[in-house]
Amino acid sequence: MNDKPGRTFTGYQRRKETRLSVRVGDITARSMITIGGIGTIIAVSAVFLFLVSVAAPLFSGGRVEQSLDYDSPWATDSTQPLHMATDDHQSIGWAMTPDGMIHVFRLDTGELIHQQRVIGEDQRLTASSFGGRRGDVIFGYETGSIQRGTIQFITSYLEMADVPAEMRSRPVGELMVYEDGVIVRTPANQFRKRQVRVELDEAVPLEDPSPIVRLSHTTYAGRTMLVSYTLDGRLLLSEIRERRNLLTGEVRVQLSDRKLPFTLPQGREAPDHVAMAGLGDNIFVIWNDGHMLRYDLRDRDNPRVVEALDLVEETGETITAVSFLLGRHSLVTGDSLGRVRVWFRVPEAAAARAEAVGDAGAVARVEDDDLVAAVGRIESDGVRMVNAHELRGPTRGTAVTALGRSVGSRMLSAGYADGTVRVFQVTANNLIVETQADAVGEQGVASLTMTPRDDGVLAVTEAGVQLWRIDRRYPAVTLRSVITPVWYEDYASPQHLWQSSSGQDDFEPKYGLAPLIFGTLKATFYSMLFGLPLAVLAAIYTSEFLHRKVRSRIKPIIEMMASLPSVVLGFVAALVIAPVVEQAVPAALLAFLVVPMIVLLGGFLWQLLPYAWHVRLTNWRFAFIAMTVLIALPVAFLGGPIVEQLLFAGDIRAWLSQDVGSGVAGWFLLMMPISAIVVAVLFSRYVNPVLRERFGQQGRRAMALADLAKYGVGIVLTMLLSLLLGSLLVYGLGWDPRGGSFAFWGMDLSPLKTYEQRNALIVGFVMGFAIIPIIYTISEDALSAVPEHLRSASLGAGATPWQTAMRLIVPTAMSGLFSAAMIGLGRAAGETMIVLMAAGNTPLMEMNIFNGFRTLSANIAVELPEAAVGGTHFRMLFLAALTLFVITFAVNTFAEVVRLRFRKRAFQL
Numbered sequence: 072m073n074d075k076p077g078r079t080f081t082g083y084q085r086r087k088e089t090r091l092s093v094r095v096g097d098i099t100a101r102s103m104i105t106i107g108g109i110g111t112i113i114a115v116s117a118v119f120l121f122l123v124s125v126a127a128p129l130f131s132g133g134r135v136e137q138s139l140d141y142d143s144p145w146a147t148d149s150t151q152p153l154h155m156a157t158d159d160h161q162s163i164g165w166a167m168t169p170d171g172m173i174h175v176f177r178l179d180t181g182e183l184i185h186q187q188r189v190i191g192e193d194q195r196l197t198a199s200s201f202g203g204r205r206g207d208v209i210f211g212y213e214t215g216s217i218q219r220g221t222i223q224f225i226t227s228y229l230e231m232a233d234v235p236a237e238m239r240s241r242p243v244g245e246l247m248v249y250e251d252g253v254i255v256r257t258p259a260n261q262f263r264k265r266q267v268r269v270e271l272d273e274a275v276p277l278e279d280p281s282p283i284v285r286l287s288h289t290t291y292a293g294r295t296m297l298v299s300y301t302l303d304g305r306l307l308l309s310e311i312r313e314r315r316n317l318l319t320g321e322v323r324v325q326l327s328d329r330k331l332p333f334t335l336p337q338g339r340e341a342p343d344h345v346a347m348a349g350l351g352d353n354i355f356v357i358w359n360d361g362h363m364l365r366y367d368l369r370d371r372d373n374p375r376v377v378e379a380l381d382l383v384e385e386t387g388e389t390i391t392a393v394s395f396l397l398g399r400h401s402l403v404t405g406d407s408l409g410r411v412r413v414w415f416r417v418p419e420a421a422a423a424r425a426e427a428v429g430d431a432g433a434v435a436r437v438e439d440d441d442l443v444a445a446v447g448r449i450e451s452d453g454v455r456m457v458n459a460h461e462l463r464g465p466t467r468g469t470a471v472t473a474l475g476r477s478v479g480s481r482m483l484s485a486g487y488a489d490g491t492v493r494v495f496q497v498t499a500n501n502l503i504v505e506t507q508a509d510a511v512g513e514q515g516v517a518s519l520t521m522t523p524r525d526d527g528v529l530a531v532t533e534a535g536v537q538l539w540r541i542d543r544r545y546p547a548v549t550l551r552s553v554i555t556p557v558w559y560e561d562y563a564s565p566q567h568l569w570q571s572s573s574g575q576d577d578f579e580p581k582y583g584l585a586p587l588i589f590g591t592l593k594a595t596f597y598s599m600l601f602g603l604p605l606a607v608l609a610a611i612y613t614s615e616f617l618h619r620k621v622r623s624r625i626k627p628i629i630e631m632m633a634s635l636p637s638v639v640l641g642f643v644a645a646l647v648i649a650p651v652v653e654q655a656v657p658a659a660l661l662a663f664l665v666v667p668m669i670v671l672l673g674g675f676l677w678q679l680l681p682y683a684w685h686v687r688l689t690n691w692r693f694a695f696i697a698m699t700v701l702i703a704l705p706v707a708f709l710g711g712p713i714v715e716q717l718l719f720a721g722d723i724r725a726w727l728s729q730d731v732g733s734g735v736a737g738w739f740l741l742m743m744p745i746s747a748i749v750v751a752v753l754f755s756r757y758v759n760p761v762l763r764e765r766f767g768q769q770g771r772r773a774m775a776l777a778d779l780a781k782y783g784v785g786i787v788l789t790m791l792l793s794l795l796l797g798s799l800l801v802y803g804l805g806w807d808p809r810g811g812s813f814a815f816w817g818m819d820l821s822p823l824k825t826y827e828q829r830n831a832l833i834v835g836f837v838m839g840f841a842i843i844p845i846i847y848t849i850s851e852d853a854l855s856a857v858p859e860h861l862r863s864a865s866l867g868a869g870a871t872p873w874q875t876a877m878r879l880i881v882p883t884a885m886s887g888l889f890s891a892a893m894i895g896l897g898r899a900a901g902e903t904m905i906v907l908m909a910a911g912n913t914p915l916m917e918m919n920i921f922n923g924f925r926t927l928s929a930n931i932a933v934e935l936p937e938a939a940v941g942g943t944h945f946r947m948l949f950l951a952a953l954t955l956f957v958i959t960f961a962v963n964t965f966a967e968v969v970r971l972r973f974r975k976r977a978f979q980l
Contacts, residue, residue: 119956126950129943130550133494133503133543140509140537141181145174151517152531154201154208158224158265159523161540162246163253165222165267166518166531171196173222175267177246177253178529178538185251189269190218198286200297203397204478204523209288209297210271215280217326219295219311220271229254229262238262275326277307285345287354289399296351298331300342306333306356308374331366331374334445343390349399349577353416357382357404359390362442367452377452379443382412394474396481396497398577401560402456403483403497405471411485413460413497421563422455459558462495464505475519475528481579482546484528486516492530492539494521496546498557498579503546510534545943553584553950567818569914569925571934571944582947584954586914589818590924591955594906597835597920598842598899603892606843610850610891615876621693626851633844641908644837645829649909653828656723656921658711664743665710666703668786673699675782678775727809727825727921734807737823738797739790741808746792750785810919824919829911831920838905846895853887854880886973893966897959903928927955 145152145168152166157178165175171190176183190196190210198211206223231239238247238254246253252266277283281301288297295311308329315321333356335341344357354366361383368374382390382404392405401415417425443449462485473486481497490511494504508516512533520529527540556565560579567585572578609629613622652659673695680688688695718736719726726732758781766777800806810821857880865875881888903926906912911923912933931948938945 119953122949122953122956126946126953129545129548129946129950131544133541133546135504135506135539136542137540138506138509138537139179139181139540140535142535143531144176144181144183144536145172151514153199155518155520155529155531156206156222156224157520157522157527157529160255160265161522161527161538162255162265163224163267164529167199167222169196173267173269175251177248178527179246181536182248184248184253185267187269189220189222189271194274198283198299200286200288202288202290205290207288207290207295209286209295210274211283211286211299212274213282214276215282215301216274216276217283217297217299217309217311218271218274219324220269222267222269225266225268227264227266229264231262234262272324275311275324277301277309277326278328279305281305284341285343287345287347289347289349289351291349291351294351296347298345298347298354300345300356302341304333304335304341306331306345308354308368308371329371329374332376332447333364336442336445339442344393346393346395346402347399349395355402357390357393361388361390361406363456364442364446365456369452376446376449378455379446379449380456382406382414392471392474392485394476394483396476396483396560397479398560398575400577401459401497403474403476405474405485407470409463409467409469409471409487411462411471411474411483411495412458413462414456414458415560416454417457417459417561417563419451419453419455422457425457425564459560460497460500462493462497462500462502464491464493464502470515472515473517473519473530475521477521477525478523479576480525480547482521482525482543484519484521486519486530488515490515490532492516492519492528494528494541494543498559498581499547499549499552501546501549501552503543504528504539504541506539508532508534508537545946547580547943548582548947553582556585557581557583567916569930571947572937580943582943584927584947584951586916587925587927587930587951588954588958589916590906590910590914591900591926591928591958593831593918593924594834594838594902594910594926595896595899597831598838598902599892599896601835602839602842602899603846603895605839606846606891606895607850607888609843610847610854610888611876611881613847614851614854615872615880617693618690621690625693626848629847630844632840633848635841637841637902637904638908640837640841641905644833644905644909648837649828649830649833652833653826655708655711656826657715657719658708659832660740661710661714662704662707664740665707666700669703669706670696670699671782675775675779678778679772682771724826727823729807729809734801734809735794735797737808738800738806739793741822742793742796743789746789746796747785749792750789754781754785819917819919822918822920824917824921826921827911827923829909830922831910831924834906834910835920837909838899838902841902841905842895842898845898846891849891849894850884850888853884853891856887857883886970889966889970889973893963893970896962896966900926900959900962901928901955902926903932907932927951 145166152168152174155164155166157164161178163175163184164178165173167173167189171188171194173185173187173189174183175185175187190212195213196210197213200209200211202208206221208220208222210218210220212218234254235247235249238249238256241247241256243256243258246255249264250266252264254262254264257263277299281303283299284302285300286297287299288295290296297309297311299307299309301307308331310327312325312327314323314325331354339358342356343359344355346355346357348354352367352369354368356364356366361381363380363382364376365378365380366374367377383406385408387407389407390404391407394403395401396403396413401413403411403413405411462483469491470488471485472488475484475486477483482494482503483497484492484494486492490508492506492508493502495502508530510532514533516530516532518531521527522529525543525546527538530537530539556567558565559568559581567583567589568581569583569586570581572580613625617625677685677692677695715721715723718732718739720731722731726736762774762777762781766773800808808821808823810819810824861879861883862875865879866872870878906924906926907929910925910929912925912929913923914925914930915922917924931951934944935948938948
């Protein structure tokens with residue numbers, strides 16, 4: 072024994088001080104780990120804050136940036152112009168007064184630039200109709216003639232030699248009156264001239280001339296259609312055509328008339344408004360007491376009244392203003408109580424459902440017998456007008472006196488009798504701006520127009536003209552319109568939709584994130600449904616039952632699957648698997664049932680082998696399992712046509728369309744896994760103890776035969792239970808899995824419906840292979856990390872390897888298994904290329920396994936390159952990214968909480 076302090080039995084003195092290199096290494100490692108951890112937190116937080124900073128402005132309200140007011144540039148005795156318009160840059164505007172004069176003026180100062188009389192001295196203007204951005208107009212005269220033309224802003228650029236000397240020294244953006252327009256210096260050092268050009272065709276008389284009282288027109292596909300009401304009580308449908316002389320090139324305008332079935336009822340005055348829809352297929356005849364007649368003109372040779380409505384709901388309420396939205400499909404009415412309502416046509420059945428739940432507003436059939444008798448019998452065309460949107464400000468009760476629609480979007484301005492002006496976005500029911508005219512007469516806001524870029528509102532009152540330059544921000548988006556169903560034009564009911572672009576000028580953007588969130592969850596659900604059980608069961612088998620030598624080879628092979636690029640998997644899914652499955656849908660469905668059944672059958676047959684053979688072939692069990700899978704696939708392929716004939720009336724596509732067969736077959740397949748679990752639980756609890764007691768002492772072969780018989784009986788009982796449940800759901804509850812019974816909050820939860828080649832079945836199958844490696848690896852590591860003494864103790868106590876695995880190893884490793892599942896879920900939720908190529912990329916809210924969907928990540932990948940930076944579409948894509956971030960963050964947080972609970976329980980074991 073060494074009695075000297077500080078020395079060991081070897082004779083070497085132990086150093087009690089830590090080396091400098093070790094201390095430096097510890098400090099460096101600790102610092103790097105700390106910096107890395109903090110940096111990760113900062114990076115994730117920075118990404119979150121950046122997404123919030125880009126998406127948050129979507130929900131900021133509009134504001135008035137500048138207000139300008141000045142005296143009317145036209146005569147004071149013509150306070151209310153017939154129509155006004157402004158140019159894109161808010162430099163000049165024009166107004167037409169009832170005396171036929173066009174007044175061109177500066178928008179910043181109100182200075183009158185130019186005046187022009189557009190009608191003859193001998194003509195008296197009695198009606199007019201003004202179009203949209205194209206500037207088309209129709210005038211109706213006291214002589215019963217019609218005149219077509221255009222009033223447009225034109226732009227030209229002056230040569231430097233033609234620019235006035237005083238203009239050359241002016242700063243960029245400053246206006247100068249020049250001839251009959253204005254010029255302005257642009258940032259590119261060009262001199263842009265803006266002026267108003269009026270072009271009118273020759274006046275064409277009606278076939279039977281009479282003073283025109285009301286007038287409305289539309290230009291569609293090169294045709295000009297108009298409806299007019301004359302002083303003698305006729306309602307006329309006319310079409311303006313051009314005839315060109317091939318020899319002289321002279322163009323002559325011709326007018327063809329057709330009298331509509333209408334007779335003014337005794338005691339009722341002329342209609343206060345006539346309006347023609349954008350396609351020229353409908354005409355609306357409206358009285359200020361709220362009564363309206365709608366004519367269907369799709370058959371030009373047989374125009375007919377198809378609907379009579381009351382547009383007001385309270386006694387004494389009157390219509391005070393009528394207009395159209397962009398595209399002239401949606402009719403807008405303002406009333407004496409300050410309400411602005413938007414009406415469009417939907418199928419009658421949808422209108423009835425909407426009224427039943429209160430979505431369609433107050434719509435009632437007119438009970439004015441004299442009015443109905445004046446037009447004869449009313450024949451429905453299968454659609455009805457509904458009040459889809461009602462726009463209100465903070466206060467009500469003040470009459471709407473003027474409406475001004477946008478020529479490029481779904482925005483609308485409304486002027487009120489107290490001088491209030493409100494700007495709405497109709498689709499989102501969003502009040503963007505509310506302002507007040509500085510001075511108001513008895514008429515309130517007499518006339519109203521919006522600038523072409525929706526960045527200004529021009530109003531006329533008795534006190535003069537006022538221009539508000541506004542920042543509308545992102546009017547088509549509100550929190551409600553993003554999350555809840557929105558009633559879009561021409562749709563039968565409120566819908567969850569995403570459609571950010573279209574080839575039509577009157578397109579209505581649809582920014583509902585619900586279909587994208589639903590698609591993300593759908594992709595994740597079907598992927599996990601396929602991949603999670605395979606990965607976890609494979610990990611359990613590899614860890615607990617497979618020979619170590621085989622496991623050392625199998626595990627790296629499965630982990631190598633993670634190296635497959637997702638774009639390759641998506642390519643194979645879209646171009647190889649999807650077409651093959653489309654040609655053999657019943658066989659593909661049957662494979663999900665037949666493969667596990669035959670694999671289990673192989674296991675029961677394996678038990679029948681003599682014990683000596685069982686021991687000798689133990690190392691070949693995996694090859695035997697693979698062989699059963701190879702046998703099961705041809706069986707499913709050959710049995711597909713038989714199943715299609717027995718269950719789906721010989722044509723699964725017709726069956727999915729509900730043309731043939733019963734829904735019981737669908738529930739029979741869907742209920743098979745649930746029925747199998749129920750039967751397995753019942754057998755485990757009530758049958759297995761009896762079999763062990765009766766056959767346990769008779770030898771290994773007798774018990775194997777009993778298990779095989781039990782398996783056969785279990786399959787029969789599973790099928791019978793599935794058939795019973797399917798019949799109960801279809802005939803007892805009326806639930807058909809092919810659609811119509813599972814609609815909830817805009818979602819169709821029907822599991823089976825029409826078939827599309829690229830669908831959730833393909834995505835679930837292929838993405839399952841993408842998530843299997845990561846789930847398998849983490850699960851196998853968690854299972855292998857369970858201390859070996861626990862296995863030994865369980866096996867030593869007499870438990871079977873299966874009992875040890877399921878009752879001891881799996882509960883102990885549950886925290887790791889749950890982490891593996893959550894990581895796989897995150898991988899599936901964020902997958903882009905597979906769903907982009909194999910999911911059809913259609914933003915639908917249907918749980919149908921046979922149709923496509925669009926996920927948040929795929930939508931961002933597809934549309935972000937085409938989105939204008941800073942625009943609504945651009946920021947909505949960042950909101951989609953923020954939504955995906957929040958979803959994954961919430962799921963991971965929940966997963967961590969659950970994992971810690973499992974880990975705590977595992978320590979207790």
